[in-house]
Amino acid sequence: MAADESAVRVTIKGTVQGVGFRPYVYRLAEKYQLRGSITNTSGGVVIRVRGAVGRLESFLTALPKECPPLVSISSMTCEEDGEPVPVTGFAILPSIDHEVGRPIFPPDIALCAACRHELHDPADRRYRYPFINCTNCGPRFSIVRSLPYDRHRTTMAKFSLCPSCSAEYHDPADRRFHAEPVACAACGPRLSWHDQTGGVCASVDPLAAAAAALRAGKVVAIKGLGGFHLAVDATSSAAVNRLRERKRRPHKPLAVMAGNVDLIRLHCRLSPEEEKVLTGPRAPIVLLERLSESSLAPEVAPGIDDIGCMLPYTPLHELLFSHAKAPEILVMTSGNLSDEPICRSKEEAFDRLSGLADGFLVHDREIVLAIDDSVGVCAAGSFRLFRRARGYVPGPISLPFSMPPVLAVGAELKSTFCLAGQREAVLSQHLGDLEDPRTESFFRSCYDHFKNLLGFEPRLVACDLHPDYRSTRFARSLELPVVEVQHHHAHAAAVMVEHKLKDPTLAVILDGTGYHPDGTIWGGEVLRVDYLSCERVGHLEPIFLPGGDRAVQEPWRLAAALLFQQRGAGYEDDGGWLPVNWKMIDSQRRRLVTRMMVRKINSPLTSSCGRLFDGVAALIGGRHHVTCEGQAAMELESLARRAGKGVPGLESSGRYPVSLAVRDTGRVIQLDGLLAGIVEDCRKGVYATDIAWEFHDWLVRSLSENVKLAAAETGIDTVVFSGGCLQNRLLLAGCAECCRITGLKPFLPRRIPANDGGISLGQAAIAGARLVAAEKSSVPYA
Numbered sequence: 001m002a003a004d005e006s007a008v009r010v011t012i013k014g015t016v017q018g019v020g021f022r023p024y025v026y027r028l029a030e031k032y033q034l035r036g037s038i039t040n041t042s043g044g045v046v047i048r049v050r051g052a053v054g055r056l057e058s059f060l061t062a063l064p065k066e067c068p069p070l071v072s073i074s075s076m077t078c079e080e081d082g083e084p085v086p087v088t089g090f091a092i093l094p095s096i097d098h099e100v101g102r103p104i105f106p107p108d109i110a111l112c113a114a115c116r117h118e119l120h121d122p123a124d125r126r127y128r129y130p131f132i133n134c135t136n137c138g139p140r141f142s143i144v145r146s147l148p149y150d151r152h153r154t155t156m157a158k159f160s161l162c163p164s165c166s167a168e169y170h171d172p173a174d175r176r177f178h179a180e181p182v183a184c185a186a187c188g189p190r191l192s193w194h195d196q197t198g199g200v201c202a203s204v205d206p207l208a209a210a211a212a213a214l215r216a217g218k219v220v221a222i223k224g225l226g227g228f229h230l231a232v233d234a235t236s237s238a239a240v241n242r243l244r245e246r247k248r249r250p251h252k253p254l255a256v257m258a259g260n261v262d263l264i265r266l267h268c269r270l271s272p273e274e275e276k277v278l279t280g281p282r283a284p285i286v287l288l289e290r291l292s293e294s295s296l297a298p299e300v301a302p303g304i305d306d307i308g309c310m311l312p313y314t315p316l317h318e319l320l321f322s323h324a325k326a327p328e329i330l331v332m333t334s335g336n337l338s339d340e341p342i343c344r345s346k347e348e349a350f351d352r353l354s355g356l357a358d359g360f361l362v363h364d365r366e367i368v369l370a371i372d373d374s375v376g377v378c379a380a381g382s383f384r385l386f387r388r389a390r391g392y393v394p395g396p397i398s399l400p401f402s403m404p405p406v407l408a409v410g411a412e413l414k415s416t417f418c419l420a421g422q423r424e425a426v427l428s429q430h431l432g433d434l435e436d437p438r439t440e441s442f443f444r445s446c447y448d449h450f451k452n453l454l455g456f457e458p459r460l461v462a463c464d465l466h467p468d469y470r471s472t473r474f475a476r477s478l479e480l481p482v483v484e485v486q487h488h489h490a491h492a493a494a495v496m497v498e499h500k501l502k503d504p505t506l507a508v509i510l511d512g513t514g515y516h517p518d519g520t521i522w523g524g525e526v527l528r529v530d531y532l533s534c535e536r537v538g539h540l541e542p543i544f545l546p547g548g549d550r551a552v553q554e555p556w557r558l559a560a561a562l563l564f565q566q567r568g569a570g571y572e573d574d575g576g577w578l579p580v581n582w583k584m585i586d587s588q589r590r591r592l593v594t595r596m597m598v599r600k601i602n603s604p605l606t607s608s609c610g611r612l613f614d615g616v617a618a619l620i621g622g623r624h625h626v627t628c629e630g631q632a633a634m635e636l637e638s639l640a641r642r643a644g645k646g647v648p649g650l651e652s653s654g655r656y657p658v659s660l661a662v663r664d665t666g667r668v669i670q671l672d673g674l675l676a677g678i679v680e681d682c683r684k685g686v687y688a689t690d691i692a693w694e695f696h697d698w699l700v701r702s703l704s705e706n707v708k709l710a711a712a713e714t715g716i717d718t719v720v721f722s723g724g725c726l727q728n729r730l731l732l733a734g735c736a737e738c739c740r741i742t743g744l745k746p747f748l749p750r751r752i753p754a755n756d757g758g759i760s761l762g763q764a765a766i767a768g769a770r771l772v773a774a775e776k777s778s779v780p781y782a
């Protein structure tokens with residue numbers, strides 16, 4: 001080595017494999033005339049480089065700054081390199097298997113602008129090829145069988161590269177250099193069209209057949225990136241109803257995909273921020289406010305003002321929409337029946353979706369692991385995920401402290417699991433509701449896949465305190481020490497991890513239901529939390545949940561509980577003040593529910609915010625039965641937004657009085673004033689939209705007052721907000737704004753869902769912290 005030269009070994013972790021990082025480093029090394037090598041190892045990317053000291057320094061400075069768009073560096077360590085390296089040029093070496101450390105593999109990424117251009121360019125050799133991709137886009141997570149991420153360990157292994165693709169793949173100057181799924185019409189995956197029985201129709205153009213079927217109002221199953229969608233023309237009520245009937249999904253909002261962003265603008269209000277997320281490389285479903293002039297079938301999202309919208313994120317979708325016969329906007333919902341996991345293979349689809357689909361547009365690139373579309377909303381200044389899946393998973397989440405390997409298995413609904421260790425956590429994709437046995441087995445096979453892929457051996461497993469959750473039973477079956485974590489403590493900890501909070505904080509958790517050993521069902525809580533402990537400092541006044549879980553499907557039971565709370569067992573005697581639609585419920589059932597509450601039979605107490613929403617919604621004329629989780633609450637939010645009164649808590653009229661009472665369980669938000677006000681307003685015929693907004697306003701003011709007092713008592717000035725109810729944009733904005741006005745610092749969930757999809761991350765952090773603390777003090781952690 002010359003005297004003015006030096007040599008370093010750089011180890012880089014983060015999202016650096018399969019995202020064009022190696023060719024980028026190659027080009028950078030050439031630019032600074034450095035020699036050396038780069039290789040993927042399961043411990044990260046290792047660069048060994050030598051050359052003139054000044055140029056080497058420039059290279060190291062430029063390296064993290066000029067990365068390709070999908071690269072995300074979480075750590076970069078440099079050490080002096082004593083061993084010899086090749087003396088000429090810069091080499092990209094084959095990946096090294098079986099090295100210790102935690103490998104990272106990248107998420108699936110939407111079609112990039114350069115590939116989209118080539119797709120529509122008649123002069124390009126991949127013109128109209130439905131599987132075009134490059135290092136900046138295409139499938140990753142969904143096709144990986146094992147790591148490190150290389151073509152022969154993906155489902156692309158069976159497609160041998162043609163000479164043209166091979167040349168691109170091996171040319172460091174090419175955009176497709178080591179793009180593992182690279183392919184073209186000569187060598188790559190192909191499309192086929194199948195009739196409703198699964199029989200292949202060899203003589204037709206698959207895209208033309210799919211477009212024509214959709215135009216004719218038929219239901220088409222489309223194999224995409226992470227699994228099958230069921231698609232219909234979103235402007236046809238008949239087509240949407242057909243899909244709903246066959247899918248046995250009467251009300252749950254359906255997502256739509258439009259050919260381009262201008263088409264979305266015809267149906268929904270679109271801010272620059274929302275447009276940026278929609279058109280970005282992760283291309284999630286974004287909930288947008290529907291315009292009154294939209295021609296979308298009302299059945300797409302009945303009773304709700306938001307529509308989940310996305311853009312074509314694969315070349316296949318892009319080509320389908322560019323077909324002259326295709327509708328401009330399609331419902332694209334997960335290819336499954338009700339709450340089962342999404343189908344991923346054509347055999348599975350022919351089996352499970354026969355009777356649902358009139359035709360199948362499929363391809364022969366195998367999906368290893370099914371993954372749904374991600375869903376989120378722009379609210380309170382950020383894009384916030386409700387469902388974390390395609391485009392985001394398996395992106396690592398950094399932890400605020402180091403911990404031994406911990407598995408956390410989440411809750412029951414919107415299930416995810418989390419593998420955490422050292423300073424990083426990997427959260428699984430949204431897996432669905434574990435109540436369905438197919439989801440339970442999907443959960444198990446996903447866990448096996450992640451565990452094998454990452455070589456993960458947990459030392460303990462964290463689960464919910466709820467004894468009957470299937471996730472809890474799975475945790476107990478693993479023959480590992482089990483740490484049980486209270487549901488709302490886990491909600492709070494997930495937000496703490498996301499914002500890297502280390503000190504004790506206040507937490508406001510507004511949720512559906514969460515088990516607590518005190519025998520009441522929690523869900524409207526003000527807590528003081530750190531990673532080790534959780535103390536209740538306030539909550540919503542508990543009401544009866546007559547019929548237990550049954551009441552979740554029947555919000556009218558919560559309305560009965562609220563009336564009972566307000567006026568006692570004789571609430572029906574003075575019929576004059578009862579809401580009009582109350583009498584539509586069979587009087588025998590009403591009496592039965594009242595008796596249950598009087599005798600306290602199958603009527604646990606709950607402080608759940610979600611159930612309060614249900615009860616208020618039913619009182620002011622909402623539906624009495626729901627078919628999907630959170631339906632009544634979503635409708636109540638839509639009603640409140642229609643009042644056009646701005647952010648609750650800020651432009652307050654103070655119509656419903658706030659009242660707090662100190663009890664031994666903390667400061668309790670009393671419902672008296674609220675209920676008296678609502679019942680009075682119902683009687684006077686005040687618009688439901690106004691009552692709905694005033695309810696939001698009352699809730700925000702009540703929580704703010706509660707938190708303000710708790711902050712004064714504890715001296716804590718940070719507040720984390722979480723729980724499924726915070727998917728409500730009015731509530732989220734109101735809580736955050738009021739918190740700020742009071743001089744406190746609010747922290748809201750962003751990339752980790754506020755709902756139960758984020759629970760596993762919080763469980764892992766709490767269990768890890770307990771394990772670390774126990775090892776320091778030899779106190780038991782479980």
Ligand SMILES: [Zn+2]
Nearest residue numbers: 112115134137
């Ligand atoms: Zn591309």
Ligand SMILES: [Zn+2]
Nearest residue numbers: 162165184187
């Ligand atoms: Zn090829």
